Amino acid sequence: METKVLSKSIAYRPAGQFEETRFEKIHNVIFDDSKEGSLHVAMEIATLIREKADKGQTCVLGLATGSSPIRVYEELVRMHKDEGLSFKNVVTFNLDEYYPMERNNIQSYHYFMHQHLFDHVDIPAANVNIPDGTVSADDLQDYCKDYERQIEAAGGLDFQLLGIGRTGHIGFNEPGSHFNSATRDITLDHITRVDAAPAFKGLENVPRKAITMGIGTIRKAKRIVLMAWGQNKSEIVKETVEGEISSEVPATYLQEHSNTTFVLDKEAAQNLTRIDTPWLVGSCDWTPDLTHKAVVWLSLEKGKPVLQLTDKDYNDSGMSDLLSSEHSSYELNIKTFNRLQHTITGWPGGKPNADDTNRPERAEPAQKRVIIFSPHPDDDVISMGGTFDRLVSQGHEVHIVYQTSGNIAVADHEALKIAEVADAISHTSVFEQVIKDIKAKTEEDYDSEIVRKVKGTIRRSESYGATRYMGIPDSQVHFLDLPFYETGTIKKNPLGEKDIQIMNDIIEKIKPHQIYAAGDLADPHGTHRVCLEALFASLKELKGKPFMKDCWVWLYRGAWHEWEIHEIEMAVPMSPVQVLRKRKAIFYHQTQKDGVMFQGEDLREFWVRAEDRNKETALKYQSLGLASYAAMEAFVRYKY
Template sequence: MEAIIQPKSITHQPAGQFEETRFEKIHNVIFNNSKEGSLEVAREISELIKKKALKNHQCVLGLATGSSPIKVYEELVRMHREEGLSFQNVVTFNLDEYYPMERSNIQSYHYFMHQHLFNHVDIKPENIHIPDGTVSQDDVQVFCREYEKMIKEAGGLDFQLLGIGRTGHIGFNEPGSHYNSATREITLDHITRVDAAPAFKGLENVPRKAITMGIGTIKKAKRVVLLAWGQNKSEIVKETVEGEISSRIPATYLQEHQNVTFVLDKEAAASLTRIDTPWLVKNCEWTENLTHKAVVWLSFQKNKPVLHLTDKDYNDSGMSDLLNSEQSSYELNIKTFNRLQHTITGWPGGKPNADDSNRPERSEPSKKRVIIFSPHPDDDVISMGGTFDRLVSQGHEVHIAYQTSGNIAVADHEALKVAEIAESLNKGGFFSKVVKDIHVKTDEDFDSQQVRKVKGNIRRAESLGATRYMGIPDNQVHFLDLPFYETGSIKKNPLGEADIEIMNSIIETIRPHQIYAAGDLADPHGTHRVCLDALFASLEQLKEKPFMNDCWVWLYRGAWHEWASHEIEMAVPMSPAQVLKKRKAIFFHQTQKDGVMFQGEDSREFWVRAEDRNKDTAEKYKALGLASYAAMEAFVRYHF
């Protein structure tokens, strides 16, 4: 993606006064990452609070839950502790709450808000308003009318903070919600429940209903800021910002608001027309990378191999300025084709004694030390099992580093099965305690430390089974157990120095020539993203070490997404035999098979997703006019 200039503020600009208006109907600003955007939003909220306080007025905030506003709340808490920001004049109204839901439940939004904000600032308890998930069914309508009345009596919402769901919901206003709806009970969309399933340890545990502020309530706020982070939100952001107003995507109603801003990171903004295909918006500065992206895009649009594209194809697709007297379509096609062809290699560690000028990897040293970082104990084989196999078979010293234990993804019945077998051999010992802990645990409880240890060891055993099958000695398999993950719950701790030190230690010990890591950017608070941030932080600290001059970093994607064709810098073909070997390696992770806990909305098993993704990558290369392969794994190089 081309570099994005970080905006200096998120101050709203009325329609027609911000730069891109041909496609976009909602003012939006794009930050390099979610942290930068969150700090700017927190700054605007703090200034509003202080401005109101100077006038001795209440500041009425509408607040959201979910992963999107977490860093905003962290920054507000920091401002309170370190800069004296007071919440004495703040009145809050939360958007929604699951129904039914006890306040003490760790999945409740009441619990969330107190954990992330209210317990850490000086807000008056009587000024906190959150929909009540315990109200009786007979009293829900009365409660909702009272909630609306309290907002009105407080003077209305001065500022409404929002996230956006993949259905386009804001609050829990699901598709079909009326533009003038008020606070009410609502039935949750299936996709919304699927997205919530990891926090509830399974879809079957997610409530089917919620109480939510209505679209009409939200639209009455004097200022609205919507946060969207990560690749998973890019398509719904595009539909909301550029599409027509429709109850099918409730967030599009915000197009009618006079003071709204969408605050996005680069990944969430990636599908916007001005980012994805800027040549359709205005004349472009045709850099080498943008030209490559545009030609690949045109090939797919016209359903033609790259070498078959004509001047007319370029002119008809808004790319006439790319053609000039020095660069015909023929020359553009050849250049793009060659670049694509040079990404393909059967030697991911470099081909010994070969001209590497047109290869993605160096030929020397011919035998490389390699670290494959795997966020969970199966991402290595799921995401790059074929490349893994090639690296081993071609004689490189391959180390696997599992960054987290993955214990939370082991179902209780799997741990109970192992514990009961062990208990049968040693009654009254450690495993008797584990069996008891599992039996007495409720859906709201965290795993005990003993249960977490058993679950972690199950995943270690599965990982060793897979790495042995792939030909890796046990002493080259490393279980890092990064501390940020070891909370026993879905919510993880922030990345800390202890995590980075562990990363530093393994890199300094092995001194790799290659590092492979998961480059998933779907969720800034997800485990993959935190593990990637841990690597980036480590590389920043180690980059001056002499051995780092010879280290290249390659990023792979996980089971859900692949790099776009124009982004790929190394594509490793797989034979049918390698596809089968990769499948068998994935099968060693038995607890993640047949109804895995955090499946997502995709019901396919991980091995099926991986095979379909690898096949699709190969098919796209074929459609571009390259050689035909059974499957391909793709990588992008990270320059540090």
Template sequence: MKAALQSIRYEPAGRFEATRYEKVHNVIFQDSKQGSLQVAREIASLIRERADKGQKCVLGLATGSSPIRVYEELVRMHREEGLSFKNVVTFNLDEYHPMDRSNIQSYHYFMHQHLFDHVDIAAENVHIPDGRISLQDVQEYCKKYEGMIEQAGGLDFQLLGIGRTGHIGFNEPGSHYNSATREITLDYVTRIDASSAFKGLENVPRKAITMGIGTIKRAKRIVLLAWGQNKAPVIRETIEGDISSEVPATYLQEHANTTFVLDKEAASLLTRIDTPWLVQSCDWTHDLTHKAVVWLSQKRGKPILQLTDKDYNDMGMSDLLSSEQSSYEINIKIFNRLQHTITGWPGGKPDADDTNRPERAEPRAKRVIIFSPHPDDDVISMGGTFDRLVTQGHEVHVVYQTSGNIAVADHEAIKAAEVANSIGPTEIFDTVIREIREKTEGDFDSKLVRRLKGNIRRAESIAATRYLGIPDDQVHFLDLPFYETGSIKKKPLAEEDIVIMNNIIQKVKPHQIYAAGDLADPHGTHRVCLEALFASLESLKSEEYMKNCWVWLYRGAWHEWETHEIEMAVPMSPAQVLRKRKAIFFHQTQKDGVMFQGEDLREFWVRAEDRNKETAEKYQSLGLASYAAMEAFVRYDFF
């Protein structure tokens, strides 16, 4: 997978020359870690500057996944570089209402877990909206919160995240540009996005207390963080769209000292990144030309080979014609490049000329590892390719990186325990049933309950891999420690996780590795599992057997690679689509209203089939062969 962007130097607002589309200063980093470190340094510099002058530093702070690494770096600076928070006063943006402070989903809990318990800030200088305030007292409490911010001298620095609705804080669509701290009803999309943390939409509070847009805009400096592909649409709308109460973050266009700090996934739909030829003259590399021609074909609704000089000129791509002479020559090159991504032999076709094939012909029978973050991502995301690899004689190992126990609902665990007890009652299953029934909201599953839930998912996985013809000794369960917390919140990736990854790769010595390339959430399980693989590849790349190993990344049930990104497309017949569906069906606990459904109510097998069908239709619309479905991959070059 080729890096689309290089890191851009972080600069304060005022030094950014906006394109004709962009209305907010923004900087783009290769990943969320680099961006977070830069923001933490800016905050630390401000704290020290104010301390040197004997002044307090008033920070507005955010919660959610976006600022976690910023807080981690501030804690590290405190421990290792002597950064003191004695002169810091903080005001948090929001809190669910009602919400007890001891609840692990409360923002009070979050802030102490990630920052306040690890630095020397005075308790009286920490202000977080109180989710325990009675309904009749909320309005007066919010006025006092505003007063405390004013009494502190206003916010010197406000850190923000952004929701998919465009909310900042919990200022949902419809919020007034001059709104103050108040109680607000949460948007359905916001509650959906929070539902995994609360183990179901029905458990997510409907209301929250939030600073208002007007309060936020009075901050002297504002930095908004956005990481991951899921944030790309709202980031484009916020930076390039008109100011609107329907996207409250657009009000930040009116703030003179605001910077959006983005990773390359969150920035991917900005015009200068997504379609740079609409903004400026381009250096027409092979990859950019490929992307542009695919885009042009889709925009004009014409197969690639039917594009004309007029199509190129009308869509702002005339300079490409002047460098390549004619549309005909460009069209042929791009058509052939796309054609060469299609293969029915994902492990390579023996005794064939592989010059224009995505995979090597040799060795004829390859050792293959399919890494699956959860115990079903393998069949959901690449079940057809999985089936092809097995039937074409490759030694396929399936490696489940986490137990997936959190995604097993309590009623499924009780059902399994009761079935076991129906054969012969045992104390261990009686204990499981009792512990689940006595569990209160916010409690973690016990180790025993987690073990049962993990074993349920193991059994489902083994059933699916047997159906696809994999011997049981080629199915591996790593149970990476970062995941095994019993909670939605995970531990940071650690050396022990990398060692476990190294061990399985060293054992198999693969010629091919398949892994989930989802980059939607920087703290999501798929992303962490991918980072674990990348770290393992880095540590093992000097090994001789790794020099002959190719890595292919697939996407999950929600997203697919963009057509121009695809480097291997594996067609599926109607019969193979059905085999994939049956393999997914073995994962019974992940059907019929699963815990982490999100706003897409389709079952995973339906999402997967629709996505694979859509990929095939896109290839067909570009003028290529028609197939029932396609699975897509991008190659990652770790050398």
């Protein structure tokens, strides 16, 4: 994928002269990852600040909150400290704030902005404007009108930074917002509140209202940059960039703004037509991987097994050039069918004494040392419990490595229950303190260190229950408690050298032939993504070690998504008995089974979600013309 750089020729284009493809209605640039994209956005903001300062002018910035702009603010702070970037000529207006909301609440956007930017740069306090979540209901309408007047008095927004919600909201302009709407209070959409629930430790704690700049306010900005990171944003990005303008997707109003750019990472851009199905856009460079993807897509699109696709199917779907290069649909169909069939194996650790030419894994060594990295103390069985079972039953030395304690996912009432039972059996000052801390805790408080320890211990005990059930000795179960996670809050520390060294140590100790890890790309700031980055950093440092030449890395997906069929390089079938064994292993994680804290919008329990996903993968293989199985777990090989 081509990576583009924001430049004046791109960013400040004349209205109506841009068309990436006939499908796209908003200018967008795609970067390899959110870090690279964020650096370029920060660079554009810094350049604007300096240009304005050189002219003796004020630079008026509209700023956003949430996870999307965090790295932009980190880079601006770095530029201030290392390169002398001054914010003395900057006036800021934030997009929104929850209502009601106290400024010192750790979930307030006032707190967020000072934590990530304002407390670390030289911007005058009088130049900072953030909607006030403490304004009385009687005064709210007048307050919002005054916020508009302040923006106008400052000369209007020179630059507006945006994220995008899964409802298509920008700011908190939810579906139904009018294109000329001004700053106002608004009732939050259920999906927006669900997405905010982890930060508030439960949906019931998320405010139902907010104050937001209006669509009309945002559209008056001279320059707009919207950032979207991760797979979770891919559907709404496609709908916004390629769909019709509609109040049901408020971000589509940006199609009519003459100077807007969407800055995306590869995951957020993956559903755009030119990325997902480029053969519908124009001629393609038909690499083997793109050919495979296209034929699988065509089979699913037509509802036909791969071997039944015809020349007409290819020609009618924009693939005539592919067909002509292969001479017949028969050749294309056979190649694709064979490649799919070769991904299926009941021997995830390799089949001993077998020809492994067309198998996903090597036959030798027959008994492998295996590490299964699990970001939280349940991802191992949720995401690959069937494969886990196969590896153990086929005689491999399997080590389970839990990268974080998972303590914040234990609800207070679960920890209180355990503490009260323990205290009743043997009254101690330790559990007396735990009970006291939990009962005294408010919505704004963090867990005390002793409460975090109890919650982490609960999750360890549940993990041992599951691994023992799967036949793993305790000596092969490892808890890393990576430091980046151990903050006691939803917000984690950046990945550090100590985290990577801990990863290095466990890999060097075990010297694995196989590593399995969570390849979850949904949230660029989520625990799964950080744990994956820790593994990649470790692999980079260790790749020169002799034992690493024999180590293959397989990535599984988390509880929320599965690999696309064309991406899968190893598919492990599961019998009905193995499906039940996987379910029972998941059940050992009892605190995560009922009323789990971070459920998301999917109300199914984790075990149901995992089973449905595995069954769906098997059904897709079957619909493509492959054998029928009860369920399948999928993996992609990472080559480092």
